[in-house]
Amino acid sequence: MSRQRPGGLPAPLPQDLHIHTTFSRGDGAVVPEQTVELVARIAHARVIGISDHLEYVAGEFEEYARTVRAHRLRLGVEVNGAEWVVQAGELPVDYYIYHCRDRGQDYRGAERLAASGRPVIIAHPQMLQTDLSKVAPECLIEINNRYAWRENAYRQLAPYVGRFRFVIGSDAHQPHWLGQTAARRIARELGVQETLLFPASAG
Numbered sequence: 001m002s003r004q005r006p007g008g009l010p011a012p013l014p015q016d017l018h019i020h021t022t023f024s025r026g027d028g029a030v031v032p033e034q035t036v037e038l039v040a041r042i043a044h045a046r047v048i049g050i051s052d053h054l055e056y057v058a059g060e061f062e063e064y065a066r067t068v069r070a071h072r073l074r075l076g077v078e079v080n081g082a083e084w085v086v087q088a089g090e091l092p093v094d095y096y097i098y099h100c101r102d103r104g105q106d107y108r109g110a111e112r113l114a115a116s117g118r119p120v121i122i123a124h125p126q127m128l129q130t131d132l133s134k135v136a137p138e139c140l141i142e143i144n145n146r147y148a149w150r151e152n153a154y155r156q157l158a159p160y161v162g163r164f165r166f167v168i169g170s171d172a173h174q175p176h177w178l179g180q181t182a183a184r185r186i187a188r189e190l191g192v193q194e195t196l197l198f199p200a201s202a203g
Contacts, residue, residue, distance in 0.1 A: 013180055015196055017049035017076060017121065018097055018142065018169030023064050024052040029173040040071035044178045046200040049074035051097040054084050061091060074198055078123065082109035095119040095197065097142070097169075100130045111136045119197050121167055126153035132160045140164065140195060146171035148182035158190055165195040 020027060021036050036050060050068045054077040057064040068075045078097040079088045082105035088096060089112065096113050100106045100122050114120045114136055122135055124144040132141065141157065141164045148154060157166075168187055172178045187194060 012043060013045035013168075014194065015047035015049070015167070015198070016045040016170050016172075016178070016180065017047070017051060017074060017095060017167060017197065018078075018123065018144065018171045019048065019050050019178070020052055020078075020171075020173045021050055023050075023060070023067075024056045024173075026056050027053060027173065031174045034172070034174055036067050036071055036073070038175060039172075039178070040073060042175065042178055047074060047196070047198050049076045049095065049198075051076035051078045051095075053078045053080065054088055054091075055080055058087060065092070079109075079113070082106050085109040085112050089113060089116055093118065095121065097121050097123045098139075099123055099128055100125065100135060102129045102131050102134075107134045107136070110139050114138045121169070123169075124171070126150075126156050132157075132164070135164075137163060140197075141166050143168050143183045143187050143190075143192065144171050145169065145180045145183035146177065148186055154186045154190070157192075161190055161192055166192045167197065168194050 020030050021034050024030050050073050074094045076093055076095045080099045098120050100110050120139045121142050122139050123142050124147045127147050168180050168183045170180050
């Protein structure tokens with residue numbers, strides 16, 4: 001397989017489902033240039049999903065969904081724990097990025113979302129002190145590029161490689177974060193086979 005596209009562009013990544021845009025209006029890490037339109041135009045992955053924070057898009061979800069779908073991208077939301085699970089479960093999204101802190105209600109919330117049949121991706125678990133032994137096995141675990149090397153915490157994932165499916169996400173809040181080099185290096189070191197959740201044509 002060629003490692004470059006015409007014009008010297010690198011070959012696209014298989015998928016990237018953890019991306020934020022200007023719809024996450026209260027997130028100070030998101031820059032004004034990080035629009036859905038720009039992410040779609042950069043086309044850094046064969047499958048691209050936008051997963052803005054539910055607490056920011058809840059009041060304008062129809063516009064958010066319409067914009068993401070118009071660019072033929074996968075539609076997700078990032079769910080900040082159990083308090084948002086009921087609302088998240090009512091939305092017509094393709095998948096969830098889920099903050100699962102070490103609280104019983106958050107583990108139960110992950111189970112509730114997983115019962116919808118949609119993929120539930122446990123976001124940057126080492127940064128939220130998620131106890132993966134308490135996470136429902138149907139959930140997926142993210143290797144997150146933004147936090148990949150912080151305190152070598154990714155090594156905590158090693159005992160769970162055989163239990164869970166894994167995805168790799170950029171957690172991009174800015175255009176130059178649209179990459180996964182560090183996370184993919186970690187996945188290789190852990191012996192993780194990435195799970196691809198959607199076909200390359202988003203539809």
